[in-house]
Amino acid sequence: MAESVSKHDVFQAIADPTRRRLLRLLGDQEMSVTIISGHFTMSRTAVSKHLRVLADAGLVKDQKVGRETRYRLDPEPLLELKKWLSYYERFWENKLFSLKRYVESDDPAVMESFPPLRVYMENEE
Amino acid sequence: MAESVSKHDVFQAIADPTRRRLLRLLGDQEMSVTIISGHFTMSRTAVSKHLRVLADAGLVKDQKVGRETRYRLDPEPLLELKKWLSYYERFWENKLFSLKRYVESDDPAVMESFPPLRVYMENEE
DNA sequence: AAATTACGAAACAATTTGGTTTCATTTAAT
DNA sequence: ATTAAATGAAACCAAATTGTTTCGTAATTT
Numbered sequence: 001m002a003e004s005v006s007k008h009d010v011f012q013a014i015a016d017p018t019r020r021r022l023l024r025l026l027g028d029q030e031m032s033v034t035i036i037s038g039h040f041t042m043s044r045t046a047v048s049k050h051l052r053v054l055a056d057a058g059l060v061k062d063q064k065v066g067r068e069t070r071y072r073l074d075p076e077p078l079l080e081l082k083k084w085l086s087y088y089e090r091f092w093e094n095k096l097f098s099l100k101r102y103v104e105s106d107d108p109a110v111m112e113s114f115p116p117l118r119v120y121m122e123n124e125e
Numbered sequence: 126m127a128e129s130v131s132k133h134d135v136f137q138a139i140a141d142p143t144r145r146r147l148l149r150l151l152g153d154q155e156m157s158v159t160i161i162s163g164h165f166t167m168s169r170t171a172v173s174k175h176l177r178v179l180a181d182a183g184l185v186k187d188q189k190v191g192r193e194t195r196y197r198l199d200p201e202p203l204l205e206l207k208k209w210l211s212y213y214e215r216f217w218e219n220k221l222f223s224l225k226r227y228v229e230s231d232d233p234a235v236m237e238s239f240p241p242l243r244v245y246m247e248n249e250e
Numbered sequence: 251a252a253a254t255t256a257c258g259a260a261a262c263a264a265t266t267t268g269g270t271t272t273c274a275t276t277t278a279a280t
Numbered sequence: 281a282t283t284a285a286a287t288g289a290a291a292c293c294a295a296a297t298t299g300t301t302t303c304g305t306a307a308t309t310t
Contacts, residue, residue, distance in 0.1 A: 015140035016298085020209070027216065034256060046299055048258065053297095067256050067307040075216040084145070085207055091152065091200040141268085159286060171269055173288065178267095192277040192286050 010077045011084075013057035018042070019050050023073060026060055030072040135202045136209075138182035143167070144175050148198060151185055155197040 014020055018040065025031070025039060037047040051071055054060040058077040063070050139145055143165065150156070150164060162172040176196055179185040183202040188195050 011140045011142075011145070015136045017136075018298090020136070024212070027213070032256080033258095042298090043300065044256090045258080045301085049298080052258090069257065073216065075213045078210060078213050079217070081206070082210055085203060085210065087149070088152070088200045088203050091198065092204070143268090157286080158288095167268085168270065169286090170271085170288080174268075177288090194287065 008053050008056040010057050010059065010080050013054055013059055013077075014081070016050065016053075018047075019054055022047075022050055022054060023059060026071055026073040027075075030063075030070050032065075032068040032070050034068070036071065133178050133181040135182050135184065135205050138179055138184055138202075139206070141175065141178075143172075144179055147172075147175055147179060148184060151196055151198040152200075155188075155195050157190075157193040157195050159193070161196065 014023070021039075022036070025036065033044060033048055033051065036051070037044040040047055051060060051062070055062060055071075059074060060071045061074050063072070139148070146164075147161070150161065158169060158173055158176065161176070162169040165172055176185060176187070180187060180196075184199055185196045186199050188197070
């Protein structure tokens with residue numbers, strides 16, 4: 001299961017809004033480059049380059065069929081993102097959730113569910 | 126709950142590996158700019174600019190304390206990412222999970238759990 | 251066989267990004 | 281009152297990003 005080191009990483013790949021639109025589009029259906037670029041105002045070549053970035057990140061796969069190249073979504077690399085995000089779950093669970101309760105409750109006792117404020121330390125790590 | 130339109134979006138903000146390291150660092154503890162930049166080889170000013178990008182995306186909050194500026198994580202904007210990602214859950218649940226079962230099972234009957242291949246249509250949307 | 255279609259490569263340009271060094275300002279320490 | 285520390289703003293630079301147009305090539309139609 002060796003993760004091949006891709007030229008572009010997922011974080012980089014999804015940073016661009018056009019590429020996020022592409023992923024959505026290809027989630028519905030496999031499509032040729034010309035059909036895909038019909039959904040955008042930019043040139044076909046520009047779309048093609050975005051597809052290349054997505055392919056380098058492993059987010060899409062391409063397949064030659066006759067003279068056309070069809071792209072389809074491969075969501076697998078998004079698992080890395082999911083994993084990265086999961087680290088921050090605890091912050092939502094602790095801080096934000098209790099904050100929401102506090103804001104919505106009007107009950108000062110709820111304040112106790114807050115974790116103590118962190119102390120600023122000079123020598124961390 | 127009007128989402129203020131931030132100058133930088135979350136996707137953009139987390140695209141840079143340095144900024145992802147910053148988020149991790151600030152998750153542990155609130156810190157001053159000097160202390161933070163002590164964790165990086167680049168200049169303090171460079172780190173400061175990364176912090177600015179994160180702040181523009183709402184991912185960190187800053188607070189002036191005397192002559193120093195302390196930054197802390199604000200994970201809330203990551204919920205947008207989580208929401209975006211959730212769209213792709215169905216793909217993992219369908220395609221990948223069944224693929225994994227297929228690959229690992231050696232049982233050709235498992236093949237039936239695959240959804241039919243999508244037909245290429247000229248006129249979508 | 252000739253024309254058309256689908257596509258990527260290449261060269262180019264504008265803008266953004268990610269870094270630097272220098273400088274001014276505010277606050278704290280001596 | 282000076283000096284030192286903490287920081288952001290500004291000017292600058294190299295490289296990457298995002299787009300364009302032009303061209304060549306392979307496959308399909310006519």
